[in-house]
Amino acid sequence: MKSINEVFSPLKLEMTQSNAVLYKTALLKQEIIVFLIKHERATIAELAQATKTSIPKINETVTELIEDGLVLDYGKIVNGVGRKPNIYGLNPDCAYFVSVEANRHHMNIAIINFAEEITLIKKDIPFILENTPASFDTLCSLVEDFIQESGYERSKFAGLGLNLTGRINHDTGNSYSYFNFHGKPLSTVLAERFSISAYIENDTRAMAFGEYAKGIVKTEKNILFINLDEGIGMGIIINGVLYSGKSGYAGEFGHMPFLNNDLLCHCGKKGCLETEASGLALIQQMKTAISKGVSTLLTDTVPDLEQLKLQDIVTAALRDDMLSIDLISQAGGKIGKGIAILLNLFNPELVILGGKIARSGSLIMLPVLSAINKYSLSLVNTDTQFKTSQLDDTAGLLGTSLLIRNRLLGI
Template structure:
């Protein structure tokens, strides 16, 4: 593959005719990403650009091995034009989900096909340089086993929890001990253009792109994990806010309690309606003498994790069922407020706790009906995602690809 075009994609100093040529090529690639195939005439009409100019750009993209000639159309009458489309393995994108207990990595090609992945690599997230270097090592090891030329990897997207400004590459929750943007550190270590993203936003984009969203233009994704995150889609685009920090749903002060949240405030939604709150309650109940099948599995109850509680609920463990029900009811109160504010077409419930299915969703929906305005909530469809956390690294891949092609902002 020619390196000139790929270099130009990341070069902000290009202007004039060169800039227009790059822009047109990106438009062509984005068209193929959306429509799969297209003819010279269709592209000319779509972009109001002359056929000779489209033909020139197509030939250059074919030479650069980004576009492929897929042969003649089969349905048209008369002389059949050639169909063109993306060359699937012309370029690749890597997404990395950094969670508290593991790292997951995925790679897709230009056609959004999953090429390689490595799930739940054991890892302990700490705000330290050692933890930061461990992330780099896992990514480097993953890339070394791919047998793909490094220049074909157009970007690495790294998801972290907390406050991330993807436009500047700064993280304000983890690894913020350097003056330069954190994305610069990763880029220097990996030798590949690197972008940071909030994990909930990346997971949201993966979910919004998974087929759950059909014709809806305004949707919300609720990530119910140890914390509570919110992804917002407005008019088909992820909403970031001024500094990229939108979606701090878990830190709405909804409860009148003295529980100090990890953000330092009291009464946040996360203090009583998150996975962290669920785990804390289960451990406290067992310590106070409650019976549960979890006590048979764990000699040290501090080792209990969210997946263990969900599994116990599905085994008819009364303590786990009641605790998840209570989380669902409290979360539903928060969602009722979002519905009253946004009046969304669709709400997707995802993350680890979504795997508890009706134990979470039934009390959640009851609370929504109780606390939101009926004239507003009747227009909102609520679905529970079955994808789990696996879409986080894929979401990062998709964001890289679609931003490169200017499909999303």
């Protein structure tokens, strides 16, 4: 058996006269794997037709892929009459990906197989995200412990992906908000640290792609994913392709400066949407209201206000806490006004709300939709669907593993 990186290593070089056969064989194997990713199962005849290759050559190449450990023979088709052909599909265990999501106060880590299935996951690992060497070392230690405890052979990992908030250029591997003190791309540092090919992505973009590939999306190709968490971010998918912008900074929805206030955002500017409608803003607004004596369930459930978290407010709202509902509703109105602007600009087929605030369901969706109806063109907003995330806190983990796989296969 070969690792997936070995199988496709000829494609990393330019085709020359001396390596032409190896290169073309690797290219055909790539086409077969991509077809099986999209269609799950196929016969030799179907693969030959899809790749415009002779049946003997496809037979030979599929046999090699079975020997490489990437493809499995799933036996003969049961239905139909006449001679039954064998069907082939991906070997889910031919390669694995380590997906890491670092949030401000915790981490999620998962191992995902080649067939897009989560085989092991650990959520809400205590962690403080800071742009310091100590925070980075803690992250690496937690990931290393997870890998060691998983029992998987390191050679089976085809890639490691790290999702971070802030400005990320996944093409260069640079993070400009966190862990930017190494003097070289963060992806390179991670690859050297773990001896696994590494990839970094903005957390919201990874969530958007995960939801697009494995979540609530059906046939839609033009999608906006709004991440409503402690911050506010946006993932953009245009014609089925994740859009990152020139340098990876696209989607800074939370920093649209249309609020008339003097509140200083953490980005250094004033009037950003995040200053009044983000999860961090909700936490501060709740603390202020409680200090003024406003009644809320949180007075009993969270005695120490310094420990108040966004999820506490969402949970209280779902338990009919009027203050929590009111704060979420106010935030929803402002978020909806911002989305109205996006609808007029992008005219998307689908808008997905994700993140912790989206877990409040109709409590956030209704004020968002009300504001959209008020501020966007009727012809545009009636042309768009609005849904909440189906994958919730696994969207980013799945998204980054799929992005690694697609990059590995050149798709």
